[in-house]
Amino acid sequence: MTIHKLRVGIAGLGRMGKRHAINFHELTIRANVVAASTPDESERDWAQENLQGVQIFKDYDEMLENADLEAVVVASVTAVHAEQAIKAIKKGLHVLCEKPLSIDAEVAQSVVSAYEECLKTHPQQKVMCGFSRRFDASYRDAHARVKKGELGAPVLFRSQTADLQDKSGFFVDYAKTSGGIFVDCSIHDIDLMLWFLGEERQIKTLQAVGVIALHPGLEASNDRDNAIATVEFEGGKMAALYCSRMMAAGQEDTTEIICERGSLRVNMQVRKNHVEIHDSQGARRELPQHYYERFREAFVTEAYEFTECCLNNTPPPISLQGSVKAVIIGQALQRSMITGEKIFFHEGAIKD
Amino acid sequence: MTIHKLRVGIAGLGRMGKRHAINFHELTIRANVVAASTPDESERDWAQENLQGVQIFKDYDEMLENADLEAVVVASVTAVHAEQAIKAIKKGLHVLCEKPLSIDAEVAQSVVSAYEECLKTHPQQKVMCGFSRRFDASYRDAHARVKKGELGAPVLFRSQTADLQDKSGFFVDYAKTSGGIFVDCSIHDIDLMLWFLGEERQIKTLQAVGVIALHPGLEASNDRDNAIATVEFEGGKMAALYCSRMMAAGQEDTTEIICERGSLRVNMQVRKNHVEIHDSQGARRELPQHYYERFREAFVTEAYEFTECCLNNTPPPISLQGSVKAVIIGQALQRSMITGEKIFFHEGAIKD
Amino acid sequence: MTIHKLRVGIAGLGRMGKRHAINFHELTIRANVVAASTPDESERDWAQENLQGVQIFKDYDEMLENADLEAVVVASVTAVHAEQAIKAIKKGLHVLCEKPLSIDAEVAQSVVSAYEECLKTHPQQKVMCGFSRRFDASYRDAHARVKKGELGAPVLFRSQTADLQDKSGFFVDYAKTSGGIFVDCSIHDIDLMLWFLGEERQIKTLQAVGVIALHPGLEASNDRDNAIATVEFEGGKMAALYCSRMMAAGQEDTTEIICERGSLRVNMQVRKNHVEIHDSQGARRELPQHYYERFREAFVTEAYEFTECCLNNTPPPISLQGSVKAVIIGQALQRSMITGEKIFFHEGAIKD
Amino acid sequence: MTIHKLRVGIAGLGRMGKRHAINFHELTIRANVVAASTPDESERDWAQENLQGVQIFKDYDEMLENADLEAVVVASVTAVHAEQAIKAIKKGLHVLCEKPLSIDAEVAQSVVSAYEECLKTHPQQKVMCGFSRRFDASYRDAHARVKKGELGAPVLFRSQTADLQDKSGFFVDYAKTSGGIFVDCSIHDIDLMLWFLGEERQIKTLQAVGVIALHPGLEASNDRDNAIATVEFEGGKMAALYCSRMMAAGQEDTTEIICERGSLRVNMQVRKNHVEIHDSQGARRELPQHYYERFREAFVTEAYEFTECCLNNTPPPISLQGSVKAVIIGQALQRSMITGEKIFFHEGAIKD
Numbered sequence A, B, C, D: 001m002t003i004h005k006l007r008v009g010i011a012g013l014g015r016m017g018k019r020h021a022i023n024f025h026e027l028t029i030r031a032n033v034v035a036a037s038t039p040d041e042s043e044r045d046w047a048q049e050n051l052q053g054v055q056i057f058k059d060y061d062e063m064l065e066n067a068d069l070e071a072v073v074v075a076s077v078t079a080v081h082a083e084q085a086i087k088a089i090k091k092g093l094h095v096l097c098e099k100p101l102s103i104d105a106e107v108a109q110s111v112v113s114a115y116e117e118c119l120k121t122h123p124q125q126k127v128m129c130g131f132s133r134r135f136d137a138s139y140r141d142a143h144a145r146v147k148k149g150e151l152g153a154p155v156l157f158r159s160q161t162a163d164l165q166d167k168s169g170f171f172v173d174y175a176k177t178s179g180g181i182f183v184d185c186s187i188h189d190i191d192l193m194l195w196f197l198g199e200e201r202q203i204k205t206l207q208a209v210g211v212i213a214l215h216p217g218l219e220a221s222n223d224r225d226n227a228i229a230t231v232e233f234e235g236g237k238m239a240a241l242y243c244s245r246m247m248a249a250g251q252e253d254t255t256e257i258i259c260e261r262g263s264l265r266v267n268m269q270v271r272k273n274h275v276e277i278h279d280s281q282g283a284r285r286e287l288p289q290h291y292y293e294r295f296r297e298a299f300v301t302e303a304y305e306f307t308e309c310c311l312n313n314t315p316p317p318i319s320l321q322g323s324v325k326a327v328i329i330g331q332a333l334q335r336s337m338i339t340g341e342k343i344f345f346h347e348g349a350i351k352d
Helices: A015-027 A041-050 A060-066 A078-090 A105-119 A137-148 A170-178 A187-197 A216-221 A291-312 A320-339 B015-027 B041-050 B060-066 B078-090 B105-121 B137-148 B170-178 B187-197 B216-221 B291-312 B320-339 C015-027 C041-050 C060-066 C078-090 C105-121 C137-148 C170-178 C187-197 C216-221 C291-312 C320-339 D015-027 D041-050 D060-066 D078-090 D105-121 D137-148 D170-178 D187-197 D216-221 D291-312 D320-339
Strands: A006-011 A031-037 A055-057 A071-074 A094-098 A127-130 A154-164 A203-211 A226-233 A237-247 A254-259 A262-266 A275-279 A282-285 B006-011 B031-037 B055-057 B071-074 B094-098 B127-130 B154-164 B203-211 B226-233 B237-247 B254-259 B262-266 B275-279 B282-285 C006-011 C031-037 C055-057 C071-074 C094-098 C127-130 C154-164 C203-211 C226-233 C237-247 C254-259 C262-266 C275-279 C282-285 D006-011 D031-037 D055-057 D071-074 D094-098 D127-130 D154-164 D203-211 D226-233 D237-247 D254-259 D262-266 D275-279 D282-285
Touching (some): A006 A060, A015 A041, A015 A094, A015 A291, A015 C015, A031 A060, A041 A055, A071 A291, A078 A105, A078 A170, A094 A291, A127 A320, A154 B237, A187 A237, A187 A254, A203 B203, A203 B226, A226 A320, A226 B154, A226 B226, A226 B237, A237 B154, A237 B203, A237 B226, A237 B237, B006 B015, B006 B291, B015 B031, B015 B094, B041 B055, B071 B291, B078 B094, B078 B170, B094 B291, B127 B320, B137 B254, B137 B262, B137 D275, B154 B187, B170 B216, B187 B237, B187 B254, B203 B320, C015 C071, C078 C094, C078 C105, C078 C170, C094 C291, C127 C291, C137 C254, C154 D226, C154 D237, C170 C216, C187 C320, C203 C320, C203 D237, C226 D154, C237 D226, D006 D015, D006 D060, D015 D071, D015 D094, D015 D291, D060 D078, D071 D291, D078 D094, D078 D105, D094 D291, D105 D320, D137 D187, D137 D254, D137 D262, D137 D291, D154 D187, D187 D320, D226 D320
Parallel strands (some): A006 A031, A031 A055, A071 A094, A154 A237, B094 B127, B154 B237, C006 C031, C071 C094, C094 C127, D006 D071
Antiparallel strands (some): A154 A254, A203 A226, A254 A262, A275 C262, B203 B226, B275 B282, B282 C282, C154 C254, C226 C237, C275 C282, D254 D262
């Protein structure tokens, strides 16, 4: 008797694409990567060597046409996320799309519309945006406690995504297409904010300020390398966000949920592993150097749970509409940061 | 041969007044508390028992009139800080005034004016507002590193004053005269912000939002029990503040200074002492329960250094004008929180 | 083209057997669990449900006889480790044997002898004892630093294995066959001690003392539930060990390596995940509740590396002879604890 | 009305003597340092400048003869502790003697005998050995919890005194008169061990091993720079000690008390202050560089409480006989370390 394995195609084999490919192919028992597509020759060579038995395509459409797929993981550049996702959706395939769906809220919404349309004929189809932190054991522990009400209702959500500095110019290049620091960097914090404070909760106001501290080249894209924001919700809840491209010690992604009878801290004592080094400079620990070093396990869990929900026809762990809301908020924060204006929402201004 | 001891009078013997009295009387070798005044009878009884050899007055003016003083510590209710300070200043006495000088920026400024006037005739007179955190060893360590430029220029200053919850109604009563959460609770963070980012640095914008989460009674004073703010400075610097009356575990006063090449955290792992308790619930440490438990040592140092600067005619460790600026900013944040408006400063809007 | 997968049989499907089965079957891309044997019916039922496509045997010998195996994982009760390992070795199979090889040093040595004999005809055969901590990322980080000499030569090695209390009587039962707390609990610390201080390093003396604090039933097996030991090596190196069955908060396995110019701490701030909880009792984190919760990732790595060394004919990551030495030391510590005598070794007393 | 202040003489103005002088003179409201004696000229000059109004003597006996004293603090070199203490005792003065009373148990016992003799005629006389850690807030917190039985009975006491490395040769010189690393360095841990496990508890066995890792010159004094020990008590209790002169990062004095239902850690995350520094090397904190930096507050409390017990005729916080027992144990550990023998005690072998 052979186990049925989900037949997965990977779109894009850049840094994240490679990781998804390995996670689905090697670490997800009920999934099989059967195809991959990428316009990049060296990425195709990598697939040849590392993804045994996989059909490799130069072109995404060709893969959709020819490979025998049940699901697609969209891990290509952000600019084509929505387009590729929609094409797969229309073919009735399950889709796991890297975040964000798009840097444009309307485009992101069009993915939801396509999905809603297809659901009518393919009610078992699953489409999900890959907000990896939701699969992290620590965030889940914290969320379960908040949900149970262990510490009373949450009042303030504080969160940051703070990347290791990189003086190579990477962030400057990246800013040209990233949608801006709030859409790119903070999108996880925004998603978590909605998860912890309530996805249907209405925003009243938001505002942001930002500076260019390290990367003058960001001026050209009208972006910033450090920014802070506050968000005010209906029902007496608030959030404070920080995003940065300037951390010296490593990736410092931390979150606090301050509730009526206590608070939860996720990763406030950032650490790479369990080692502490004592030498003439004091006692020190090292930090993860990038997002994936911190969240690798979460990506493996994401691959596993996405596969399970496709095979078992259970609801996807993350709602697609919420992922659009995250983009809307990210764009609004970016706009506030650039214009300097506080943004007031009126009822219905952000569609849930 | 006898050592000359600074003859100190204490105005007000409430919680802070008692502490100042003990610190000057018992722990400051070159100071002697020779008089104290308070309208409260039980406080005068306390003085009788605990401040041996001290002249005790019901009335502040009487103390000024009759006691042989060189210096006054103003530790009475905030409402009379400025008035009492000015009276002492006019008599040529050194003054250490508890923070804030006033909850009203104009009144605070009048203290500075009185001092400037008196300095003409008493050039050795010292007047200082007691921002105790500036005397804390950890904040000083952090400030020295920033000043040396060890980690490059500061970009973002984040700080919070978060009080232990108190369900007795104390905060509601207190709000009637405190000037609001930003003027009362955040005044230390504002002072530190100026200390770390530059006291003369011009503010461009600020805004705040707040909620009432625990104390509905605050509505009457138009105050909040949790609030967050962002402040934008000229020269590419920012600050994020948080103030709270709702902490479940204790007093959590923490600060981060994020610089170009690294960052400094002060008290991010809040702890009362060096003990960790492992039991069936996990590993736990206790937190200081109130501000003084965390900063007791800093108050002792403050008493010592104030005494030294008076006796040795050296500059006071904190500039009086900066203390007025802190009140101006606190008031502006409070106004922004209540109105919901972002406040834009124009050149010269905040006088240095 | 299909990838060649190592055909693995699992002997024993108790707690650890199940974990090994899953790790090899689902998380090790180049391995396939093709057979499993266990005398326990409910374990066979588990296999039926969870290890699709696997041949299931009641009897180990039958599995060896009939399944098409390249490697065997011995995860049965300690009493049969050596016997089962030797049978597989004699059939020319690769063997990963759970620790310890035996609770008797002579029996353990017989596994080495069998292996050495077979190597003559099967030079590519791999036999390894599963000291899982050697595959833990933190221990590896620490070991790499010591090996590089970053902090100078190690002087003192301190380590503990401290299990969560269990009042069910489990430890009392277990003590009947475990070989004693130093052979069972401390065997990992002993292995690490040899790894960090040098596997060929000669021991001069050792001694141990122990108490029964929680489990009076241990008296019957002449075992203890808390014990401490010191070990003295040639060349000016020492070790201090602690083993316990009494930890209230969780599994607390920690290690320190104190070197001439600094020291390394592994897991001194034991934590289950990245969450900290602040409530009216203070700030607290939870601990892992058992060994596997702390070292799950290390077992996955072990499965991966064992598979790789079998398929690629590279040296196994752990020397088999060293694993016998660990048993010899464990037995000597146990003897010292029971007799109260310090044990002096003479040259050659412990065979390397 | 003037407050009565205890008239204190300080014997010895070396490092510790100066600190005691300042603590009594400046920070203890009910004490006055009225005299000090030291054979060292530069120390007398220091007194002249820093202890205003104090009579300064070259000779201890002269001070006893001429100064108007109620109490003496013996802070001279260890070799004269006992002799000076006894002289003061015989004059009916209260005595606070720096630890250890002597490096020789018999000599230490003679101090107790002298005290017992004098108590007959001066029942209000107080004599105490200054085990400063007993006045530390964290140790007190831990001790109070153990005494209350919060976590059940203690089973294992682990403690260390680990000094910052010093390559100046200081430790080699010091070893000539220190009595050895267990008598000097571990004496605090031994005192704490007795405090936590019971001062009257009988020891069954002890043993120690040590090495010279950094300071070959210690060979001449037959001392070691790193040593570990185990102590076994009647009643199922144990202790593990570590002493070191080799810590690279700072003074690392830590203690664990492992009890039946939980455990207490004192200072396991050694830190100088509340600052954490993040830079390209990771996240780091600094450590106290020496014993006094960690325990300064405890010494101030010691001065205060010693003064109070003298003036109020209350029992001294530490029993003198226990301080002799600490010396006996220290000497036994030192002997075991040097001879390599385990030492077995018979009933009454250590007099309580």
